[in-house]
Amino acid sequence: MKANEIREMNLEELHRKVNDLKEELFNLRFQHEIGQLENPNRMKQTRRDIAQVKTIIREVELKNKTVEEKVIS
Numbered sequence: 001m002k003a004n005e006i007r008e009m010n011l012e013e014l015h016r017k018v019n020d021l022k023e024e025l026f027n028l029r030f031q032h033e034i035g036q037l038e039n040p041n042r043m044k045q046t047r048r049d050i051a052q053v054k055t056i057i058r059e060v061e062l063k064n065k066t067v068e069e070k071v072i073s
Contacts, residue, residue: 001049006056014057021050 009017025046031037 001052003052003056006053011057011060014053014060018050018053018057021046021053025050 006014006017025043028037028043028046032040032043037043
């Protein structure tokens, strides 16, 4: 997943994406425990995707906060 693609999403879509990725990670962990996971690197990539989306969510929140402060001032 590319950062540019993520940045084009709105805040609601980003939160939905994080929830989907967390659910995917849960399923991957479960598959890993029962020995059915074919590609363990998917777990690592999914964790990185979650972190990337959360980082962009934080960037958007800070940007919105800065814009609100400028409007109030």
